Amino acid sequence: MGLGVLEVKSSSHVAGTSYLLDDVSRPALPLNHNARPVKYDKSNTIILVPQPTDDPNDPLNWPLWKRDIILLILSTISVIASTLSPLLAANTVTLALYFGKDITRMALLTGYHLCGVGVAGFIFVASARIWGKRHLYLLGTVLIIISSAWGGAAGTNYASLLWARVVQGIGLAPFEALVNASVGDLYFVHERGKRMALSNLALFGGAFFTPVLVGKITQTIGWEWSFYLIAIFAGALLPFVFFFVPETAFTRPEQQSLWRPEKNSLHPPHGQTEFDQASKSNGTQSPNSSGPSSIEKQVAESQEGKALPPYIHSTDVYTLPSKATFLQTLRLFNGRKSNANFFKLVLRPFPLFFHPAVFWACLIQGTLIGWTVMIGVVLAAIFLGPPLWFNEVETGYMYTGPFIGAILGFIISGLLADWSTKIMIKRNKGVYEPEFRIVLVVLQLVFGGVGLYGFGITAENVGRYGWFLPDLFFAFEVGGMVLGAVASALYIVDAHRDIAVEAFTCLLIFKNIFSFGLTWGAYNWLTTAGISKTFYIIASIQVGICLLSIPMYIFGKWNRAFFSRHDILKMLHL
Numbered sequence: 404m405g406l407g408v409l410e411v412k413s414s415s416h417v418a419g420t421s422y423l424l425d426d427v428s429r430p431a432l433p434l435n436h437n438a439r440p441v442k443y444d445k446s447n448t449i450i451l452v453p454q455p456t457d458d459p460n461d462p463l464n465w466p467l468w469k470r471d472i473i474l475l476i477l478s479t480i481s482v483i484a485s486t487l488s489p490l491l492a493a494n495t496v497t498l499a500l501y502f503g504k505d506i507t508r509m510a511l512l513t514g515y516h517l518c519g520v521g522v523a524g525f526i527f528v529a530s531a532r533i534w535g536k537r538h539l540y541l542l543g544t545v546l547i548i549i550s551s552a553w554g555g556a557a558g559t560n561y562a563s564l565l566w567a568r569v570v571q572g573i574g575l576a577p578f579e580a581l582v583n584a585s586v587g588d589l590y591f592v593h594e595r596g597k598r599m600a601l602s603n604l605a606l607f608g609g610a611f612f613t614p615v616l617v618g619k620i621t622q623t624i625g626w627e628w629s630f631y632l633i634a635i636f637a638g639a640l641l642p643f644v645f646f647f648v649p650e651t652a653f654t655r656p657e658q659q660s661l662w663r664p665e666k667n668s669l670h671p672p673h674g675q676t677e678f679d680q681a682s683k684s685n686g687t688q689s690p691n692s693s694g695p696s697s698i699e700k701q702v703a704e705s706q707e708g709k710a711l712p713p714y715i716h717s718t719d720v721y722t723l724p725s726k727a728t729f730l731q732t733l734r735l736f737n738g739r740k741s742n743a744n745f746f747k748l749v750l751r752p753f754p755l756f757f758h759p760a761v762f763w764a765c766l767i768q769g770t771l772i773g774w775t776v777m778i779g780v781v782l783a784a785i786f787l788g789p790p791l792w793f794n795e796v797e798t799g800y801m802y803t804g805p806f807i808g809a810i811l812g813f814i815i816s817g818l819l820a821d822w823s824t825k826i827m828i829k830r831n832k833g834v835y836e837p838e839f840r841i842v843l844v845v846l847q848l849v850f851g852g853v854g855l856y857g858f859g860i861t862a863e864n865v866g867r868y869g870w871f872l873p874d875l876f877f878a879f880e881v882g883g884m885v886l887g888a889v890a891s892a893l894y895i896v897d898a899h900r901d902i903a904v905e906a907f908t909c910l911l912i913f914k915n916i917f918s919f920g921l922t923w924g925a926y927n928w929l930t931t932a933g934i935s936k937t938f939y940i941i942a943s944i945q946v947g948i949c950l951l952s953i954p955m956y957i958f959g960k961w962n963r964a965f966f967s968r969h970d971i972l973k974m975l976h977l
Contacts, residue, residue, distance in 0.1 A: 405831045408838045409957050411964040418967050419837045419898040420960065421452045423593060423828050444593070452592040452835070459726040462589050462651050470589045471598075473648050477582050478601055480544060480640045482609035483633060484578040487547070487571045488516060489610045490633075492779050493618035493799035494626050496787045501626070502561045506784060506926055512568050513776075514922035517915040519572025524580045524915075528908040529748035531581055535652040536588075538735040539577040544644050546574030547637045555630030567630075572915075579606060579911045584904045587896040588651035592835065595893060596820030600813050603888045607772070608809030611802050611881060618799020649732040652740050751977045752908040758971060759962050760899055761906045763955045764891035766948045767844060769914035771851055771884040774941050775805075776918045778877055780925040781862055781934060790866040801874050808878030812850070812885030816843060820889060837898035838959040841952050843890035847883045848949035854880025855945055859938025887949075898963055902972070 411417055442451045455463035462470065491498060491512055499509045527539050554567035582602050590598055617629045731737070741748075755761045782801050786793040793801070820843060827839040857876030861868040895906045929937055955962075 405834060405836060406827055406839070407957060408836045408960050411961055413964065415964070415967075417960055417964045418901070419963050421450075421592070421835045422833055423450055423452060423835045444591070449593050456655060457723055458653075460724060461653055461655075463591065463653075465589075467594075473651070474586065474589060474598055474602065476640070476643050476648055477540065477578070477585060478605035480540070480637070480644060481578045481582055481602065481605040483637050483640065484543065484547060484575045485606050485608075485610040486613040486633060487551075487575050488513060488520075489613050489779065489802075490617060490629055492782070492802070493614035493795045494621050494629070497621060497795050498626060502559065502564075504561060507923070508561075510780065510922040510926065512565060514919040515565060516568040516572040517919045517922070519569040520576045520579060521572075521912045521915040521919075523573040523576035524908045524911045525749050525752060527577050527580055528752060528904050529745050531577075531584075531652070531904055532743065532748045532751075533739055533741050533745060534736050535650045535740055536577070536581045536585060537648060537650040539581060540644055540648060541641075541735065543574045543577035544637055544641050546570060548634050548641065550574055551630045551634035551637065553630075555627040555634070576911065580908050581904065582606065583892045583896065584907055585651045586892075587900060587903055588653065592897060593821060593825070595896065596822075596824065596889075597817040599893050599896070600817035600820060600885075600889050603816075603885055603892060604809060604813035607881075607885055607888060608806065608813060611805040611809050614799040614802040615806065616799070618794075618796040622794070622796050646733065649727075650737050654740055747977050751902075751972055752905045752912065754971050754975055754977065755902060755905055755909050756913075758899075758902075758906075758966060760894070760955070760959065760966075761902075761909050763951060764895050764906065765910050765913035766951065767847070767887045767891045768884075768910055769917050770945060770948055771847075771880065771887055772914045773917045773921050774855060774945065775881065775884060776921045777925050777929075777937075777941065778858060778880065780922070781858075781929060784926060784929065785862060785865065785934070786870065791870060793870075801870065801877070804874035804878035805881035808850075808854075808881035809885050811878075812882035812889075815846065815882070816886050816889040819843065819846075820893060836960060837894055837963075838956045840890055840893040840897060841956045841959070843886050843893075844949055844952040847887035847890065848946065849883070850879050850886060851883030851949070852942055852946050854878070854883055855938055855942035859935045859942065862938070863933065863935035894959075898959065 442454055443449060444451060451463075453463065455461050458464065491509065495506060495509050498504075498512075499506055502509070531539055550567050550570035550573075554564055554571065557564035557567055582605070583599065586595055586599050586602055617626075620626070620629050620632070727737075756765070782798055786798055786801060787795075791797075820840070823842055824835070824839045827842075828835050854876045858873055858880060861872040861876060865873065891910070892907075895910075896903050899906060932940075
């Protein structure tokens with residue numbers, strides 16, 4: 404039982420478990436001449452997971468600076484995209500008076516926007532599986548430009564603004580669904596922690612700075628310009644996405660599976676295997692994922708005098724293609740990534756809600772995002788009225804706290820995600836278990852719990868506590884949200900890489916539908932039960948959700964092994 408992770412009582416290896424560090428206490432078998440030597444990082448101490456191919460077009464073979472530029476561009480456009488959901492948070496009362504609608508009708512401008520995100524996710528994940536991600540990033544950027552210009556020009560037409568918000572949601576969907584998956588495409592396991600923190604900061608943190616600006620924009624030049632400015636900035640980023648974000652999806656060649664010998668055994672050790680098992684049917688990875696592919700199972704060491712790690716035995720003949728030219732990288736499509744039926748791929752995310760790891764990730768990430776929506780309703784309904792009588796600018800400034808909380812969550816998760824995992828790998832004799840990523844949820848429990856309980860207490864009596872303490876606890880809640888988002892995203896990418904795109908689609912659908920439900924009934928719930936009682940209930944629910952991470956950590960490897968043997972998607976012919 405490696406550091407509390409329950410071992411699997413079978414001789415088959417488990418997808419996600421991998422060797423990142425050599426353990427000299429494991430004697431190696433003699434060199435096999437049919438083996439392919441492993442590739443290490445520049446320090447020559449960390450085994451690269453996934454193992455890169457020799458193909459120059461493999462994203463894992465691109466220079467780190469190039470991969471970081473791609474992520475930086477995707478993160479920047481994700482910041483713009485993430486501003487769309489809270490775009491009206493500081494303007495709720497102003498727009499209600501402008502359009503002559505009640506608070507609930509104005510909240511539905513955000514609710515239907517979130518529905519657009521969720522529904523589009525099904526279509527885009529299927530498209531990404533077949534044709535890759537690049538065309539969807541470009542499509543999303545173009546839709547954001549068009550719909551934002553449309554929203555600004557809606558005038559007093561509520562229906563027109565509503566449909567513009569729906570299209571904005573469709574434009575947002577590729578970034579919410581695919582950017583974290585692209586981190587898995589571009590980086591090795593030991594490089595993902597801080598990059599995943601950055602992508603989640605872009606997707607969630609930027610959203611909390613939006614109301615700070617929108618309130619001031621509305622007061623000075625009008626609410627329409629909050630839409631127009633998004634169209635302008637997205638338009639400025641479109642050339643960068645087109646010219647400098649090539650396709651990151653990569654189809655890896657078929658390889659045979661691998662195991663690492665332990666001691667003098669000629670059989671794979673129970674629960675301790677190298678890299679992810681090949682897809683159960685044909686030994687290859689899921690086409691649009693960069694792992695866990697069977698190529699990842701290449702591990703060996705050719706340095707003299709050092710214990711030999713595992714080897715892969717392959718008889719495949721693989722002809723390397725030539726390096727793609729810059730003009731070739733500008734194509735919207737560079738070939739099909741899968742021959743699967745499009746409509747079957749659209750349905751793939753649905754059964755995964757019954758996958759314990761995916762459902763756990765939905766709860767860990769999605770519920771805190773939903774509670775953030777609840778807090779937004781409180782800010783709009785309570786702080787704009789007595790006794791504080793905030794205007795839209797002051798209400799917007801209330802999002803400064805959560806923005807700082809998002810930054811702190813990013814810093815903490817970026818520092819701890821890889822560092823804590825490396826410590827646990829060393830204590831586990833060089834063996835990496837994806838469950839090590841779940842440890843970050845401990846901090847989510849602390850930050851999120853403190854934030855929700857504290858906000859409920861202080862927001863109930865703003866006359867006594869003022870605006871600062873509710874804003875401080877809002878910051879704690881958002882910091883916990885970012886920590887949970889990073890933990891769940893890393894776990895999905897590392898433990899279930901072959902279904903990562905579908906899993907992220909489940910996360911997208913869950914959080915947006917859940918948030919939509921809250922926008923529909925949050926105001927009435929708060930006015931009926933009261934702020935403090937409502938948030939006591941919410942905070943207690945969140946604590947219970949975080950505690951589900953304990954069985955997920957203990958039984959996560961068993962769960963991986965079970966669903967490796969009983970592939971729910973294959974059983975349903977999806």
